[in-house]
Amino acid sequence: MDFYSLMKDELVRAMPERDCCRVAEISALLLADGVIRTSEGHVSIVIAETHAGVARKVVSLIRDLQWPAAERPSVEVAVRNRKRKGAPRGNLYLVRIANHNEAVDLTGLLGLGPARHDSDLVRGVEPHIVARRCCKRAYIRGVFLGAGYMTDPSKGYHLEIAIRGPEHAQFISDLLREFGIRAGIVPRRGRSVVYVKDGDDIVELLRVMQASSALLELENARILRSIRGDVNRLVNAENANLSKTVDASLGQIRDIELIDDVMGIRRLPPALAAAARLRLENPEASLTELGAMLSPPVSKSGVNHRMRRIARIADDIRLTRRRER
Numbered sequence: 001m002d003f004y005s006l007m008k009d010e011l012v013r014a015m016p017e018r019d020c021c022r023v024a025e026i027s028a029l030l031l032a033d034g035v036i037r038t039s040e041g042h043v044s045i046v047i048a049e050t051h052a053g054v055a056r057k058v059v060s061l062i063r064d065l066q067w068p069a070a071e072r073p074s075v076e077v078a079v080r081n082r083k084r085k086g087a088p089r090g091n092l093y094l095v096r097i098a099n100h101n102e103a104v105d106l107t108g109l110l111g112l113g114p115a116r117h118d119s120d121l122v123r124g125v126e127p128h129i130v131a132r133r134c135c136k137r138a139y140i141r142g143v144f145l146g147a148g149y150m151t152d153p154s155k156g157y158h159l160e161i162a163i164r165g166p167e168h169a170q171f172i173s174d175l176l177r178e179f180g181i182r183a184g185i186v187p188r189r190g191r192s193v194v195y196v197k198d199g200d201d202i203v204e205l206l207r208v209m210q211a212s213s214a215l216l217e218l219e220n221a222r223i224l225r226s227i228r229g230d231v232n233r234l235v236n237a238e239n240a241n242l243s244k245t246v247d248a249s250l251g252q253i254r255d256i257e258l259i260d261d262v263m264g265i266r267r268l269p270p271a272l273a274a275a276a277r278l279r280l281e282n283p284e285a286s287l288t289e290l291g292a293m294l295s296p297p298v299s300k301s302g303v304n305h306r307m308r309r310i311a312r313i314a315d316d317i318r319l320t321r322r323r324e325r
Contacts, residue, residue, distance in 0.1 A: 002152060003150070003152050003153060003154075003214070003217060003218075003221075004149060004150050004151075004152070006213070006214060006217070007150060007206075007211055007214035008051060008053070008054070008145065009053060010211050010212075010213050010214055011141055011144065011145050011209060011210075011211055012051070012053035012054055012056075012057050012145065014141060014209070014210045014211070015057070015060070015061075016061075016134075016138045018134060018135075019064075019065060019066045020132060020134070020135050021132075021134050021135050021137075021138035022061045022064055022065055022138070023065065023109055023110060023111075023129060023135070024125075024129050024130055024135035024136070024138040024139040024142065025061060025138040025139065025141060025142035026058065026061045026062060026065070026106075026110060026142065027110040027111060027112070027125045027129050027139065027142070028125070028138075028139045028140070028141075028142030028143035028145075028146060029047060029054075029058055029061075029142045029143075029145060029146045030045065030047055030110060030112070031125060031143070031146075031163075031164075031168060032142070032143050032145075032146025032147035032161075032163070032164075033047050033048050033049055033146040033147065034046060034047035034048070035048075036103070036107060036112070041100075042100050043100050043103040043104050043107070044096065044097060044098050044099075044100070044103050045096070045097040045103045045106060045107070046094055046095070046096045046097075047094070047095040047096075048092055048093070048094050048095075049092070049093045049095065049146070050084070050090060050091070050092060050093070051093075051145075052091070052093055054093075054145050054146070055079060055093035055095055057145070058095045059077050059079060059095055062075055062077055062095075062097070062106070063075060063077060065106075065109060075097060075099070075102045075106070076097070076098070076099055076102065077095060077096070077097055078095075078096045078097075078098065079093060079094065079095050079096070080093075080094045080096065081093055081094075082094065110125070110129065111125045111126035111128065111129040112125070112126075125139070125171075130175065136175055136178065136179075137208050137209065137210070139175065140172070140175060140176065140205070140208055140209055141208075141209040141210065143161055143163070143172060144161055144209060147161050147162050147163060148160065148161040148162075149161075149162075150202070153199075153202075153217070153218045153221040153222065153225075154221045154224070154225065157197055157198065157199045157202055158195065158196075158197055159195065159196045159197075159202050159205065160193050160194065160195040160196070161193070161194045161195075162188065162191045162192075162193045163191060163192050163193070163194060164191060164192075165192060166185070166187075166192045168192070169185045169192035169193070169194050170185065172194050173185055173194050176194070176196070176205065179204060179205075179208050180201075180204060181196060181201045181204050181205050181208070182196070182198060182201050183195065183196050183201075184196075184197075199218075199222055202218065203215060203218060203219065203222075206218060245284075245286055246284070249279070249283050249284065249285075250283075251311075252279050252307050252310065252311070253279060253280060253283055254314075255310050255311050255313075255314035256276045256279055256280055256310060256314075257280075258314050258317055258318070259276070259310065259313055259314055259317065260276075262317050263317075265277060268310070268313070271306060272306050272309055272310055272313075274294060275290065275294065275298075275303060275306040275307065275310070276310060278290050278293050278294065279307075286300075287300045287303045287304050287307070288300045288303075290303050291303040
């Protein structure tokens with residue numbers, strides 16, 4: 001099972017203990033995936049979910065609510081399963097409250113009453129529904145369960161919630177900001193997408209939603225990515241240094257061979273001649289390694305100084321040749 005599926009299963013199991021938090025989470029799920037239908041004065045509610053666990057959670061949350069009417073200890077919730085058309089294929093679970101009075105009461109409890117038309121759902125929930133910090137957490141969890149997605153953290157950090165309407169998207173962005181989470185908003189195919197891309201912000205968001213196992217998995221993935229990044233940087237640095245060493249060595253060998261052809265290495269000063277012979281014999285060696293081979297040993301800067309003198313002699317030879325032409 002991929003990271004997103006594991007994360008979603010954990011969020012499904014996170015059941016709010018307070019009734020105010022149940023209200024907040026159901027409100028978010030309804031606003032993310034639901035419709036309020038009104039026909040000839042009759043109100044009904046339908047919440048469509050693609051995840052069976054989320055559909056079961058919706059039913060449990062609704063049945064566990066403290067209903068205002070004493071004569072209604074529980075509400076009648078029907079669940080119907082049907083195949084989705086087009087892509088992506090799979091099951092669609094429809095959670096439906098068909099009773100008019102129960103639907104009206106529920107919209108009132110959720111801060112959506114008197115039952116608002118579907119076109120009004122894009123505005124988001126009433127502020128009093130998320131007045132408490134615990135309710136804000138539940139609301140964020142619910143809206144992610146209904147309309148959220150997260151990429152595999154081993155490949156990158158990206159979490160998003162696709163919302164109906166820019167006002168609701170801004171409402172969610174403001175909620176996230178209250179927890180110190182930075183989020184952006186971008187339009188996409190008729191929806192407003194609230195997205196979080198920073199690893200630290202996503203970690204905090206998982207903590208807010210009470211996805212502790214997913215948080216640990218994410219932290220492990222971040223550590224592995226960091227280690228891979230460090231290793232890659234070291235390898236790249238080593239390769240770059242090796243490439244520079246090889247290029248410098250080839251240039252030095254060309255200079256030494258030119259000097260040898262024109263005047264002979266033996267005519268160089270003894271210190272330069274010794275360094276030149278070692279370079280020809282050890283083309284892959286670094287300047288530090290060459291210095292250690294000399295007798296007495298010479299520092300890297302000392303060898304580099306000798307090679308620069310050799311390069312100047314070779315440049316003088318090339319300049320003389322150009323003038324003679």
